[in-house]
Amino acid sequence: MHKVLEALTALAFALRTSVGYLLGGGYGLPPGHAVAVGTQPSLEEMTPQECWAKLSAGGVGRVVFSTETGPGAVPVNFTVQNDTVVYRTAPDSVLADVAGQKVAFEVDRVDDALTQGWSVLVTGTAKQIPAGETLRNPGEQADPHPWPTGRRDVWMRVTSSGITGRALREAGNRRRCSTLSRWECGIDRASPGCGARRIRRQL
Template sequence: MAAGLAGMAEDMASDSAHPVLEELDREECLRLIAPGGIGRVAFDDGEGPTVVPVNYTVDDGSVVFRTSLEGRLTRSLLTAVPGGQVRAAFEVDRIEERTQEGWSVLLRGGAHPMEDEEKAHAVQVDPWPGGERDAWFSLTAQEVSGRRVRRR
């Protein structure tokens, strides 16, 4: 039995020694992030690149998130042009440290503040932080990419 366990351990060690990195297509990326949860919005806040975690939902291929009206994210994503968008990125990942497997999805596109009519028809997102989160944004995914690491 000891020889059997030793052989199994060797097989597992050799399997985990061969990570495989695979590119994910748009459909698989959107499927992975569809349940919502926590992701990160990347944007330029005027002082350089910034990344902020947010709660999000996915609504028809766009990411919907809410934040405070006074926050840095809101100030940076508001545009003086009605109907305009600010270029931003959104990233979600799930990593299993024990097995060193996981995936990462990146969406890039235009973010815009949502109008009342859009909010009324959007999938609801409930932010975790306390306080008012009355600034709603939608990031339309123009580019979607992702990668997954598996052990073989």
């Protein structure tokens, strides 16, 4: 148990967060409760290519539309096909009713551990995909696989007229840690005190 705690402490140090957070202390709360430690992250504009790259894997985003009482936003599972956003919805849903309307589609990612993240906004027109139309990549890759139960066989696409995005990143140049191939722990990999190296020794 002592070794496990040492490993968690080293991981928390490398990620600049707390052991409590790693153990799920923030579960169920909106993201953004962490406080930046050290260098304050900088806000940078992303290129359209970077924005589409962020969305390319699909996931969950929000369709933003106008209603009689003001703006509305509904989360949906989505995929990206040929620089268009694709989602499925129910025939009698508000997301099917927006066909032909100008909408926005927003996706974001917040990393509390690193106090970093990004946000992408697609603007365009929502259109219903005619039954039987073949998408560019039919099959599993094209299907957004909605999480909610129920009939959701109306396929919709948001044809983009513009895409913008911003990323909150650590200021300054960082070297990728050779020990953690997917993480940039912010500590010089040549440093004997690298938290990632301690993690590898302890696990």
